[in-house]
Amino acid sequence: MVTTAPEAPVKVTQTKLLINGEWVDSQSGKTFDNINPATGDVIAQVAEGDAADIDLAVQAAKRAFDEGPWRTKISPRKRGQLLFKLADLVEQNAQELAALETLDNGKPISETTHADLPLVVQCLRYFAGLADKVQGDVIPVEGKPGSMFCYTLREPIGVCGQIIPWNFPMLMAAWKWAPALAMGNTIIMKPAEQTPLSVLRMGELAMEAGFPPGVINIVNGFGETAGDALVKHPGVEKIAFTGEYKTAQLIMANAAPTLKRTTFELGGKSPNIVFADADIDRAVQGAIAGSFFNQGEVCCAGSRLLVEQSVHDEFVEKFKQAAEKRRLGDPFDPKTEQGAQVSREQFDKIMKYIDIGKKEATCITGGERFGDKGFFVKPTIFTGVNNDMQIAREEIFGPVVVVVPFKDVADAGAIANDTIFGLAAAVWTRDISKAHRIANTVRAGTVWINCYNTFDAAAPFGGYKYSGHGRELGKDAINAYSEVKTVWVNLKG
Ligand code: ADP
Numbered sequence: 001m002v003t004t005a006p007e008a009p010v011k012v013t014q015t016k017l018l019i020n021g022e023w024v025d026s027q028s029g030k031t032f033d034n035i036n037p038a039t040g041d042v043i044a045q046v047a048e049g050d051a052a053d054i055d056l057a058v059q060a061a062k063r064a065f066d067e068g069p070w071r072t073k074i075s076p077r078k079r080g081q082l083l084f085k086l087a088d089l090v091e092q093n094a095q096e097l098a099a100l101e102t103l104d105n106g107k108p109i110s111e112t113t114h115a116d117l118p119l120v121v122q123c124l125r126y127f128a129g130l131a132d133k134v135q136g137d138v139i140p141v142e143g144k145p146g147s148m149f150c151y152t153l154r155e156p157i158g159v160c161g162q163i164i165p166w167n168f169p170m171l172m173a174a175w176k177w178a179p180a181l182a183m184g185n186t187i188i189m190k191p192a193e194q195t196p197l198s199v200l201r202m203g204e205l206a207m208e209a210g211f212p213p214g215v216i217n218i219v220n221g222f223g224e225t226a227g228d229a230l231v232k233h234p235g236v237e238k239i240a241f242t243g244e245y246k247t248a249q250l251i252m253a254n255a256a257p258t259l260k261r262t263t264f265e266l267g268g269k270s271p272n273i274v275f276a277d278a279d280i281d282r283a284v285q286g287a288i289a290g291s292f293f294n295q296g297e298v299c300c301a302g303s304r305l306l307v308e309q310s311v312h313d314e315f316v317e318k319f320k321q322a323a324e325k326r327r328l329g330d331p332f333d334p335k336t337e338q339g340a341q342v343s344r345e346q347f348d349k350i351m352k353y354i355d356i357g358k359k360e361a362t363c364i365t366g367g368e369r370f371g372d373k374g375f376f377v378k379p380t381i382f383t384g385v386n387n388d389m390q391i392a393r394e395e396i397f398g399p400v401v402v403v404v405p406f407k408d409v410a411d412a413g414a415i416a417n418d419t420i421f422g423l424a425a426a427v428w429t430r431d432i433s434k435a436h437r438i439a440n441t442v443r444a445g446t447v448w449i450n451c452y453n454t455f456d457a458a459a460p461f462g463g464y465k466y467s468g469h470g471r472e473l474g475k476d477a478i479n480a481y482s483e484v485k486t487v488w489v490n491l492k493g
Contacts, residue, residue: 009099009332010096010099010100010103012043012044012100012197013201013204014197014200014201014203014204015031015034015044015045015046015047015196015197015200016047016200017047017049017053017057017217017218017219017220018200018203018207018216018217018218018219019053019056019057019060019217019219020056020057020060020063020064020213020214020217021060021207021212021213021214022213024047025047026047026048026049026050026052026053026221027050027052027053027056028048028050028052030047030048030050031045031046031047031048032045032046032048032193032222033045033046034046034104034194034196034197035194035343035344036103036104036106036374037105037106037194037339037340037341037342037343037374037375038106038330038331038339038340038373038374038375038376039373039374040344040373040374040375043103043104043197044197046196046197046200046220047220048220048221048222048226049190049219049220049221049225049226050221050225050226050229051225051226051228051229053219053221053226054188054219054226054229054230054233055229055233057188057217057219058159058188058230058233058235058236059235060213060214060217061159061186061187061188061214061215061217061235062158062159062186062235063214064186064212064213064214064215065156065158065159065185065186065214068212068213068214068215069212070184070186070212070214070215071156071184074184074212075132076131076132076134076182076184077131077132079131079181079182079184080128080129080130080131080132080182081128082128082181082209082210082211083124083125083127083128083131083178083181083182084124084125084128085209085210086124086202086205086206086209086211087121087124087125087128089205089208089209090117090120090121090124090202090205091121093201093205094113094117094121095113096201097112097117097120097170097198097201097202098112098113098116098117099112099332100197100198100201101116101117101169101170101195101197101198102331102332102339103197103331104169104194104195104196104197104198105166105167105169105194105195105339105342106295106331106339106340106341106342106374106375107294107295107297107331107339107340108331108333108336108337108338108339109331109332109333109334109336110334110335110336110337111293111294116168116170116171117170119171119174119455119457120170120171120173120174122456122457123171123174123175123178123457123473124174124177124178125457126178126457126458126473127178127179127181127182127457127477128178128182130179130182130475130478131182131183134154134182134183134478134482135154136151136152136153136154136484136485137151137152138150138151139151139152139486141488146491147490147491147492148488148489148490148491148492149488149489149491150486150487150488150489151486151487151489152484152485152486152487153484153485153487154183154478154482154483154484154485155184155482155483155484155485156183156184156185156481156482156483157183157185157237157238157261157481157482157483158185158186158237158238159185159186159187159188159235159236159237159238160180160185160186160187160188160236160237160238160239160240160481161187161188161190161230161231161233161236161238161239161240161260162176162177162180162187162188162189162190162239162240162241163189163190163223163227163230163231163239163240163241163242163243163251164176164189164190164191164192164199164242164243165192165242165243166192166193166194166195166297166342166343167294167297167298167299167342167397168294169191169192169195169196169197169198169199170198170199170202172242173189173191173198173199173202174202175242175472175473175477176189176240176242176472177189177202177206177216178457178477179472179477179478179480179481180240180481181211181215181216182478182481183478183481183482185238185481186214186215186216186217187215187216187217188217188218188219188230188236189216189217189218189219190218190219190220190221190223190226190227190230191218191220193220193221193222193223194342194343195342196218196220199218200218200220203216203218223247227251228254231251231254231255231260232254232255232257232258233258234258236258236260237260237261238260238261238262238263238481239251239255239260239261239262239263240262240263240470240472240480241262241263241264241265242264242265242266242299243266244266244267244395245264245266245267245421245466245467245468248264248266248468251264252264261480262469262470263462263468263469263470263471263472263480264463264468264469264470265299265461265462265463265467265468265470265472266299266421266423266463266466266467266468267299267395267397267421267423267466267467268299268300268301268303268395268421268422268423268424268444268463268467269303269304269392269393269394269395269419269421270290270300270301270302270303270304270421270423270424270425270426270444271302271304271305271306271412271415271416271419271425271426271442272286272287272290272291272302272304272305272306272425272426272428272452273306273406273412273416273425273426273427273428273438274287274305274306274307274308274311274315274428275308275409275412275427275428275429275431275434276308276310276311277429277430277431277434278311278428278429278430278450279428279430279450280311280314280315280318281318282428282450283315283428284315284318284319284322285322286302286426286428286450286451286452287302287305287319287401287452288319288322288323288326289302289452289453290302290303290305290401290426290452290453291303291305291323291379291381291399291400291401292323292326292337292338292379292399292401293453295338295339295340295341295342295377295398295399296350296396296397296398296399296400296401297341297342297346297397297398298453299423299467300423300424300446300453301397302401302424302426302452303395303396303400303401303402304387304392304401304402304404304415304416304419305319305401305402305403305404306404306405306406306412306415306416307403307404307405307406308405308406308407308408308412309405309406309407312403312405316364316381316383316403319381319403320364320365320381323365323366323379323381324365324379326338326379328370328371328376328378329370329371329376338376338379338399339376340374340375340376341375341376341377341398342375343375344375346375346397346398347369347375347377349396349397349398350377350396350397350398350399350400351369351377353390353391353394353396353398353400354366354367354368354377354380354400356390356391357380357382357389357391357400357402360385360389360390360391361382361383361384361385361389361391361402362382362383362384363380363381363382364381364382364383365378365379365380365381366378366379366380366381366399366400367380377398377399377400378399379399380398380399380400380401381401381403382400382401382402382403383403385402385403385404386404387404387415387418387419389402392404393419393420395421409434409437409438412438413437413438413441413442416438416441416442417441417442417443419465420465420466421444421463421465421466421467422442422443422444422445422463422464422465422466422467423444423445423446423462423463423464423467423468424444424445424446424447424448425438425442425444425446425447425448426447426448426449426451426452427439427447427448427449427450428450429449429450435449435450436449443464443465444463444464444467445460445461445462445463445464445467445468445471446459446461455473456473457473457474458473458474459473459474460472460473460474460475460476460477461473461474462476
């Protein structure tokens with residue numbers, strides 16, 4: 001049973017908008033309810049920004065970029081130092097931030113403490129360290145040696161709009177803030193309407209770290225109003241978005257008239273491929289992580305489990321047993337492994353897919369709500385699935401996995417690629433050449449061999465096909481937040 005603590009063990013300190021270094025109410029004075037997904041109760045009323053607030057934030061970000069100290073007086077090394085300072089403050093307040101994230105998102109405290117927060121700190125420090133290491137090139141050009149000098153500079157883009165989802169709120173903010181700020185851009189973040197609290201707290205810490213006014217702005221609000229205004233604003237030069245591909249299609253179209261640069265990190269239906277020669281027990285644990293980590297609300301979830309026919313029944317039995325052992329319940333209980341889905345809307349969407357699945361395949365475990373309060377869904381496994389079924393093709397974004405059998409390496413590769421998505425894939429085998437053949441065959445931005453969901457701020461992440469374009473993390477993220485300027489110098493007398 002769900003045993004949510006009567007009082008949340010963390011205080012909400014910030015619910016306003018951060019514009020030009022000030023915490024302000026929205027121009028309209030409107031607020032919206034922020035809900036605790038483990039109980040359905042209201043946690044706080046959050047300021048609801050719209051086009052008017054976005055406009056003020058863009059003006060502030062533009063001033064900070066064009067006229068403020070950010071671009072002209074602060075060196076890349078100093079930008080790095082500010083990011084290091086923010087990382088330190090996040091680390092010092094990690095317990096509080098983890099609790100805030102758990103309260104707002106419904107994910108277990110063990111995950112926010114041991115996964116989200118350490119990755120946030122690592123990401124801030126990685127890009128802090130990179131800030132003063134971004135270099136241009138000297139280009140050997142046509143002409144007599146010594147007659148022309150040609151070099152490149154890597155410069156910030158300008159005002160960047162950043163729109164993030166609710167599944168890893170603070171981590172998604174760190175992935176976007178850190179490279180953008182390291183490169184000297186100014187930013188306006190729109191957090192997901194379901195989960196603004198941790199990002200707002202991080203905004204407070206950024207102010208404490210000493211980021212100048214206007215460099216970091218946060219405007220809470222809904223996608224159709226605040227998000228839309230950010231995407232269409234002529235003062236914004238880049239949009240970085242993480243979310244559903246259908247939203248990205250709309251954003252791409254809306255960003256087109258002002259020719260904004262875009263990077264998109266979208267969804268997936270990632271194949272997790274288990275060969276008969278794998279260490280089956282490890283593969284089962286990998287499938288649990290791939291399917292159910294973060295309540296399955298993971299863009300790179302291994303939600304299509306492809307299993308070689310000869311081990312199908314053995315694997316499925318062990319996988320089912322492991323799924324049934326997962327501890328669901330109060331997200332604040334340190335032993336809880338699976339918490340609540342983020343919202344009523346998401347819960348309903350998952351249950352709708354489960355109903356569809358029950359009509360087309362066999363549900364061997366789960367397939368129903370857990371408890372009678374909050375938005376909990378039992379780990380759910382479907383077998384008897386073929387890759388053409390709706391539950392094998394569409395992203396469910398919940399603790400629901402389909403098992404599709406395959407015959408051999410070629411069959412596994414073909415099924416893996418038979419999807420519109422291409423975010424991630426994994427392969428479990430003891431045969432190194434088979435593993436690399438699959439890694440080469442699969443059209444996805446990340447391939448895990450005998451592991452799942454491993455992340456590092458230094459390793460680029462992003463999608464092929466409908467899973468997005470551009471890369472976050474690693475040095476690639478710097479490219480996504482910079483322009484290249486070529487300078488020609490005539491050295492002839
Ligand atoms: P979900 O449906 O799972 O919430 P979305 O892709 O709709 O995923 O949401 C991701 C982020 O995109 C959220 O911050 C949301 O507010 C924002 N968003 C939604 N619609 C739009 C839009 N039309 N323009 C800009 N941002 C949007």
